[in-house]
Structures are given as structure tokens and as C-alpha cells.
Amino acid sequence: MMRLADVLRYSLQSMLGHRGRTLLMLLAMAIGVGAVVVLTALGEGARRYVLDQFTTLGSHIVIVLPGRSETTGAAPPLMGETPRDLTIDDALALYQSHAIGKVAPLVIGSAPVSWQAREREVMVLGTTAEMEQVRQLKMARGKFISSSDPHRGSAVCVIGHTLRKELFGNQQALGQWLRIGERRFRVIGELAQQGHSLGADIGDLIIIPVASAQALFNTESLFRILIQAKGRDSIPQAKQAIKKIITERHDGEDDITVITQDAILATFDRIFTALTFAVAGIAAISLAVAGVLIMNVMLVAISQRTSEIGLLKALGAPDFEVMLLFLAEAGLLSLCGGVAGLAVGMASSFFLDQAFTNFTVIAPLWASVGGLSVALLTGLVFGYLPARRAARLNPVEALTRRR
Amino acid sequence: MIELEAINRNFEVGEETVHALRDINLNIDAGEYISIMGPSGSGKSTLLNILGLLDQPNSGIYRFNGKAINQLAEDEQAQVRRENIGFVFQFFHLIPRLSAADNVALPLTLAGVEPDIRQQKTAAAMDALGIAERAQHRPDQLSGGQRQRVAIARAMITEPQLILADEPTGNLDRSSGSDVIEALEALNQKGITLIMVTHDPELGGRAMRRLKMDDGKIIGDHQS
Numbered sequence: 001m002m003r004l005a006d007v008l009r010y011s012l013q014s015m016l017g018h019r020g021r022t023l024l025m026l027l028a029m030a031i032g033v034g035a036v037v038v039l040t041a042l043g044e045g046a047r048r049y050v051l052d053q054f055t056t057l058g059s060h061i062v063i064v065l066p067g068r069s070e071t072t073g074a075a076p077p078l079m080g081e082t083p084r085d086l087t088i089d090d091a092l093a094l095y096q097s098h099a100i101g102k103v104a105p106l107v108i109g110s111a112p113v114s115w116q117a118r119e120r121e122v123m124v125l126g127t128t129a130e131m132e133q134v135r136q137l138k139m140a141r142g143k144f145i146s147s148s149d150p151h152r153g154s155a156v157c158v159i160g161h162t163l164r165k166e167l168f169g170n171q172q173a174l175g176q177w178l179r180i181g182e183r184r185f186r187v188i189g190e191l192a193q194q195g196h197s198l199g200a201d202i203g204d205l206i207i208i209p210v211a212s213a214q215a216l217f218n219t220e221s222l223f224r225i226l227i228q229a230k231g232r233d234s235i236p237q238a239k240q241a242i243k244k245i246i247t248e249r250h251d252g253e254d255d256i257t258v259i260t261q262d263a264i265l266a267t268f269d270r271i272f273t274a275l276t277f278a279v280a281g282i283a284a285i286s287l288a289v290a291g292v293l294i295m296n297v298m299l300v301a302i303s304q305r306t307s308e309i310g311l312l313k314a315l316g317a318p319d320f321e322v323m324l325l326f327l328a329e330a331g332l333l334s335l336c337g338g339v340a341g342l343a344v345g346m347a348s349s350f351f352l353d354q355a356f357t358n359f360t361v362i363a364p365l366w367a368s369v370g371g372l373s374v375a376l377l378t379g380l381v382f383g384y385l386p387a388r389r390a391a392r393l394n395p396v397e398a399l400t401r402r403r
Numbered sequence: 404m405i406e407l408e409a410i411n412r413n414f415e416v417g418e419e420t421v422h423a424l425r426d427i428n429l430n431i432d433a434g435e436y437i438s439i440m441g442p443s444g445s446g447k448s449t450l451l452n453i454l455g456l457l458d459q460p461n462s463g464i465y466r467f468n469g470k471a472i473n474q475l476a477e478d479e480q481a482q483v484r485r486e487n488i489g490f491v492f493q494f495f496h497l498i499p500r501l502s503a504a505d506n507v508a509l510p511l512t513l514a515g516v517e518p519d520i521r522q523q524k525t526a527a528a529m530d531a532l533g534i535a536e537r538a539q540h541r542p543d544q545l546s547g548g549q550r551q552r553v554a555i556a557r558a559m560i561t562e563p564q565l566i567l568a569d570e571p572t573g574n575l576d577r578s579s580g581s582d583v584i585e586a587l588e589a590l591n592q593k594g595i596t597l598i599m600v601t602h603d604p605e606l607g608g609r610a611m612r613r614l615k616m617d618d619g620k621i622i623g624d625h626q627s
Contacts, residue, residue, distance in 0.1 A: 001515045010512070017500030311496045314457060315510045315557075316485020318478035395457045399492065 029337020037345025043276030085221030097241030126213020142189030153212030162203035310398025330383025338375030410463035489558030548579025
């Protein structure tokens, strides 16, 4: 039985003896593995980006929406079931639970905001002082709206970074009176630049007390309630408490939807993981193509080297040893190609990572290991047929071919 | 050492059956020096291939050292070839990308012999054939006579009992051809059985036993 080191040396010499063919196969394999690495790195980067966006939303958040989101599949109910509005009192009642840390009611609308001659249509958030901590908002200047009775709306506002620039330019905004709709509000604070959060531009909005917003938009109901649980462990408890408290207040009707950040996070995590796998799968097709190429090139190699195969047999190599030699060559070729592809993939991921500052592009370990093993496997699977053909050559015929 | 009993070998060529060997009976003792001559198509190469276990007879029995070996499994036949038989071909059949030394060592490499022992034996074999200083040259850097001596070194490196040579000088000029023949005869003098196919009567005449073949039959068997 031939020694492993000799098998590898023999294959390596054969690879070096046919450089053009070897380079071609290395290239095909390298493209395949490189594609797997880069695409999974991008998919993984996208997943992390979205998860990061969610964590900026604040920690252990529970969101309450009016209405039930479950669909029953039956015809729309004719009576009852119209969701009750959530009110400020509903929100305040949630403080009964020990699991709940902070409650921030939220009213959202859009209104023209003007100062002197400038006017802009801006998103208006009506909330309470708690929002600052729940959403982890940072102040650039001044202070956030203060904690007073949520039912009483004072005429103060906090403006976003972009809005401040658009309305006031280089002038002092703090202490100025601006108009929202027909009402006048005094600017008491400016939000720091925090970029986007979940699609909403934190820079381009204005925050006013919740009661003022209700008056402004002429509504009693809340858009939603943001709740910060005492800790990560108390989220399930908080969820239950919310259901119980609101149901009691709504005459036994469970007409709200409670969303936890974890659930949203898990959903997005699943979506992006699936996406990454799908992309990796598509890239793996190029590996299969490389495999077919390996098969073709090995078949050509065998017809070029029939006399060598005849010789090996005459010198006493049994069929399986001949097969082993050719399989080793195919395996070695695909492995080298795979390593080259890994290097190319890592390098491109690195450059992409440098190019996108807020987007990490790093190939996950499973993609590198997987890409490499699939490459090796492809080489062996597609190398099997040619190798078997080599092993089955008739030595007399193989040797009579002149070389 | 070798007994052939009623060996037949047929080839199907289109719808015709060609009888390459017809009822060959032959006994060969260890240490003999045999030449096989005859016109092309007389079956001498087929006989050599069957003796070398590269080809299987359609019927008959081939005994090697008293053991019937034509019914053995493929890997067992490979083992017989590996341990007992050396081949020398008309077209040398050296592997072009390997050095002369690696070509000589190839049978040992295939058999899984340790590198140290391999090196020792290769050096000795190449020394015996006067090509030691060519060890690191590739085949295309060697002359025809040198290539065939590399091939002979490869055939003897496993210390076989039998060397089969198919037109070993067919591709060589007269002087390098006689070098090669002398090298083969030297091996025979050490006790290795030598069977050589040739159609050069002068060359064939040097053998102690001369077989003549025609139309798949042995028609002459002269001993001197």
C-alpha cells in the first residue's frame, strides 16, 4: 500500500506538471468558495446591522398596541370586538405591576411646525418624561419635557437635530417660541444626533407633552404605550401584568396586542439567518459548477495520461491505488482552490468592511469551514467518476498507446 | 517456474474473431534467456502480456511457481506483478514530470517502501546501469539509450524473478541498443529469467532459447 505522503507528492507533481489545467481548476474552485464567503459575510452583516438597530431602541422594551393582531380566519365580527382606545389612564394603571419600570404613552401625528417665516411638516410625538429613558434619547442642549401630571399639557417642546437646523439655522433655538399647527410652544431642549432608529429619523421630529399632543390632534387615544420592564427577566411577567390590567380596565375584553422587543428581534434574526443561508446556497451552485469543471478536466487528463495509468498497473498498482491517486489529485486541486477562494473571500470581506463604516462584513466561521469542506467534497464526488474510469482502463490498451 | 497449458486468447474485431493465441503450451525454467520472434500479428506481444498478467487468456491455465494465477483477483495479480515481474517497453514509458531517480523508484513508491530504503536501492540500481549521474534529470533531458536504462533500472529495482522486454531496442540506434541488451543480459546472468520479444534476428539469436511464432502458435523452439 502506497504511503500517504507519496500519494500527495505524486498528485502535487502531477498538478505542477500541468500548470494551465491546474490554474484553471483552482480559479473555478476559488470563485465558488470566494462567493460563498463574501455573500455569507454580507448576509451576516445585514443581520447584525438590523439587530443593532433594534438594540438602540432601548433595553427590555414591551410595546402595547390597541387592537388584537391575531386573525381568526372567520368573517369579520359584526358586533363587539371593536378595539377600545388606549388612554393615558390605561398607561398610568400599568404602574401597578412590580415588573414594570417605566411607562411612556405615545401619540404620533404630523403637523406643520413654523418659526418666523419657515415652516415644515414634521412628525410630532406626544409623550411623557419617561420616554427619555425608555428610548434612550440623548440631549444636545436644554432638557427633556419634565415629569408632571400627564393629563396636563404644558406648552413646551423638544426638537430634533435636523429640525433645529432647518428652522433656526445658526440661531439660538432654546427659549424660542414656535408654532405647531395653531398652538405655540417654547423650545426647552434639543436632541443629540443619534441617526436613524428603525426607519424613524430621530433628528426630524418634535416632542411635546402627551396631553398637548392629544389636544393638538383632537384625540383621546394613544398610538401605543412603550414600557420598560424592570429587567430582562421580568419581561414575561410584565407582559402578563399588562394583559391582566388592561383587560380589567376594558371590561374583561382582551383587545390589545403586546409586542416584546425580543420577539421582534427573534423574528428578524430568523429572517436574516434564512436569507444568509439562501444566499450561501446560491453561491454553492458555483461550487457545483466548479465540480463539473473538475470532472471534465480530470477526464481529459486521464485520456492524456492513459499510458501512465497503464504503466502504474504494469508496475503492480492495484485498481484502487490508481483510483486513489486520481482522487487525491482531484481532492488536492479542489482543496487548494478552496483555500485560495477563502483567502480571496476574506480579503474582499475585509475591504467591504472598511468601505461600509456602520456595517460589519465578517464571514462567519461556519461559512469558511463549510465552503472549504463543500469544495473538498465536490472535488472528491466529481473526481470519483474520472478516477474510476482510470482504474478500469485495460493496461494492455493503455500501454500500446504511444507516448 | 512458468507453465502455460492450452492457453487461448481471442479478440473480437467487428464480427470476426481473431485468434491471437491458439493452444499455447510452454514451460519456462528459472534463469532462462528466451527470445520470441515472429512476424507482426503472430501473437508474440499477446503472449508477453499474458505472461506479465496484463492480459487474461480466454482459456487455459497459467502457473507461476506452481500456482495457477490467471484466475486470481485483480489485486492479487497486481501483487504478483509488483513482487515478481519487471517490464521493459519499446517506448520506455517513463513519467515525463518525474526525475530519472523518481521514475526508477516508482515501483517501490507504489508498494509503500520507506523513503530511506527506496533511495538506497534506487542509487544502487542506477549505479549498476551507469546512469547514476543522471539521477536528477527528467526523461526529456536523457538520450534514448539512457531512458531505456532508466526503464531497466525501474524493472530490476523490486528484484523480480522475471523480466519481460517488448522490443526493448526497437526505438534505439545500434550502439545504445547493444548497451541496453548487455544490461538486460547482465541481469539474466544474475539469475533473473529474461523473456524478450523482438523481430531483429541478430538480437533474437543471442538468446539461449529462441521461440518462433506464427499465427498464434509456437512453431519453433530452439535451444543452444
